[in-house]
Amino acid sequence: MKQKNVKIGLLGLGTVGTGVVKTLQTHQDQIEKRTGKHIEIRRILVRDLKKKRGVSVDPSLLTTSPEDLLSDSEISVIIEVMGGIEPAYSIIRKALQTGRHVVTANKELLAKHGAELLELAEKNGVQLWFEASVGGGIPVIRILQSYLHVNRVQSIAGILNGTCNFILSEMARTGRPYADVLKEAQALGYAEADPMNDVLGFDTMYKLAILSNLAFDIHIPPTAIETEGIQQIEPIDIEMAHAWGYVIKLIGSAAYTEGLFSASVGPRLLPVSHPLAQVNDVLNAVTISSDVVGELTFIGKGAGELPTASAVMEDLICLCSGGAGWRIPAFHKDNVQIDSEEQRVQTCYLRIAVRDERSNELSKRIEQVVHGLGGFTVEKHVRRLNDQTYVTYLIGGMERNVIRSFVADLEYVGLDCKPLLIFVEESEVQEKEIAYVAG
Numbered sequence: 001m002k003q004k005n006v007k008i009g010l011l012g013l014g015t016v017g018t019g020v021v022k023t024l025q026t027h028q029d030q031i032e033k034r035t036g037k038h039i040e041i042r043r044i045l046v047r048d049l050k051k052k053r054g055v056s057v058d059p060s061l062l063t064t065s066p067e068d069l070l071s072d073s074e075i076s077v078i079i080e081v082m083g084g085i086e087p088a089y090s091i092i093r094k095a096l097q098t099g100r101h102v103v104t105a106n107k108e109l110l111a112k113h114g115a116e117l118l119e120l121a122e123k124n125g126v127q128l129w130f131e132a133s134v135g136g137g138i139p140v141i142r143i144l145q146s147y148l149h150v151n152r153v154q155s156i157a158g159i160l161n162g163t164c165n166f167i168l169s170e171m172a173r174t175g176r177p178y179a180d181v182l183k184e185a186q187a188l189g190y191a192e193a194d195p196m197n198d199v200l201g202f203d204t205m206y207k208l209a210i211l212s213n214l215a216f217d218i219h220i221p222p223t224a225i226e227t228e229g230i231q232q233i234e235p236i237d238i239e240m241a242h243a244w245g246y247v248i249k250l251i252g253s254a255a256y257t258e259g260l261f262s263a264s265v266g267p268r269l270l271p272v273s274h275p276l277a278q279v280n281d282v283l284n285a286v287t288i289s290s291d292v293v294g295e296l297t298f299i300g301k302g303a304g305e306l307p308t309a310s311a312v313m314e315d316l317i318c319l320c321s322g323g324a325g326w327r328i329p330a331f332h333k334d335n336v337q338i339d340s341e342e343q344r345v346q347t348c349y350l351r352i353a354v355r356d357e358r359s360n361e362l363s364k365r366i367e368q369v370v371h372g373l374g375g376f377t378v379e380k381h382v383r384r385l386n387d388q389t390y391v392t393y394l395i396g397g398m399e400r401n402v403i404r405s406f407v408a409d410l411e412y413v414g415l416d417c418k419p420l421l422i423f424v425e426e427s428e429v430q431e432k433e434i435a436y437v438a439g
């Protein structure tokens with residue numbers, strides 16, 4: 001980038017946009033010293049001109065019309081921190097087509113339209129940067145883009161959603177209910193505009209799709225990733241997991257070997273000794289396993305105003321400094337063969353909640369069916385809470401799809417027992433097996 005004064009069009013002045021403006025206000029000197037450029041925010045697109053802002057900005061910069069940014073020939077970089085598909089997608093397309101570089105934090109947009117937008121950027125001789133789209137302040141995109149050229153990445157696994165990690169850690173620390181902690185995550189600016197994107201696992205799914213595209217040099221649409229959320233987890237699940245030596249985390253993991261890609265997102269029981277088990281609060285962690293360097297793990301704040309603004313600003317600074325020597329990210333168009341994880345034999349946690357008088361009958365039936373399907377009960381616990389009896393199990397020896405269809409049947413036959421199934425990430429249940437427990 002040749003010009004000394006770089007003029008920015010900012011799309012959005014919410015949590016991340018506010019962090020970007022604050023960081024520019026407090027770090028302009030350092031940026032100038034390091035890049036020789038002066039950064040100026042020229043226009044800011046918002047929805048509501050009257051809204052109270054968390055940072056002081058000249059009100060004349062605010063506009064509700066994207067055209068005010070796109071028609072300003074002085075603007076050479078668009079920073080998109082508004083979220084969602086439309087109007088972000090159309091504005092970014094126009095920005096790239098009219099020769100503007102784009103920096104975005106929008107994981108949904110990248111996961112769904114990354115290949116097309118990167119191609120459009122290349123065609124128009126501009127760049128599209130998206131470090132903030134995964135892992136908040138952790139520079140994991142940069143690592144995949146610019147550090148692992150000689151390595152073949154075999155797998156990626158991690159905690160990729162700050163909101164869910166905050167909810168699960170806070171529930172574990174305080175015993176507070178899920179809905180209560182979700183509200184706090186929203187107030188702290190961690191959650192998406194629609195927090196269902198966080199708790200149903202979609203945000204992690206988008207991030208895992210982006211990482212997979214970059215790490216494995218293949219095209220992975222987000223729909224290829226089996227996804228479950230944390231919305232059904234109750235304090236008792238966290239407590240029982242803990243009693244049996246586990247911690248519950250929302251994990252996204254993907255592997256690519258011999259042309260086969262497999263990936264999933266869902267709550268998992270991690271043994272307390274697992275490296276990701278002690279990654280708490282809003283922290284994210286990503287482990288990349290590759291053939292030459294081995295395992296690399298990165299931990300840092302995965303959401304929030306300043307950590308995310310840091311990633312956006314680092315992209316902007318790289319862009320201003322030429323971004324030399326970095327591989328244009330792949331996002332190849334060829335589709336890849338998807339391998340289901342459903343045939344995997346995996347230990348699982350099963351919880352049912354029933355009215356007292358039915359708990360004995362139902363739990364006996366569950367144990368018999370599990371046994372009949374080749375599984376075995378490793379642990380069992382019965383707890384009375386309010387007007388319900390919670391029966392929790394650790395079950396071994398069954399394929400994912402077999403236990404899943406058994407649990408679906410429990411619901412199908414009208415047993416109002418609120419079943420919850422969570423798979424164990426790593427386990428040694430063959431050694432810990434105690435016996436088949438039947439009444």
Ligand SMILES: NC(=O)C1=CN([C@@H]2O[C@H](COP(=O)(O)OP(=O)(O)OC[C@H]3O[C@@H](n4cnc5c(N)ncnc54)[C@H](OP(=O)(O)O)[C@@H]3O)[C@@H](O)[C@H]2O)C=CC1
Binds near residue numbers: 016081087105191303
């Ligand atoms: N929050 C976080 O910790 C992180 C967020 N991200 C991503 O960054 C992006 C922004 O997130 P966040 O800052 O939390 O979102 P917010 O909801 O806090 O802010 C969104 C901003 O965009 C503006 N906006 C939204 N839609 C429109 C529209 N149609 N027209 C004009 N303006 C619009 C809003 O205007 P107004 O204020 O007037 O309503 C608001 O200023 C998302 O893609 C998110 O996934 C990525 C990493 C972390």
Ligand SMILES: N[C@@H](CC=O)C(=O)O
Binds near residue numbers: 135161162190303
């Ligand atoms: N809602 C997201 C924000 C960052 O990507 C999260 O909680 O991780």
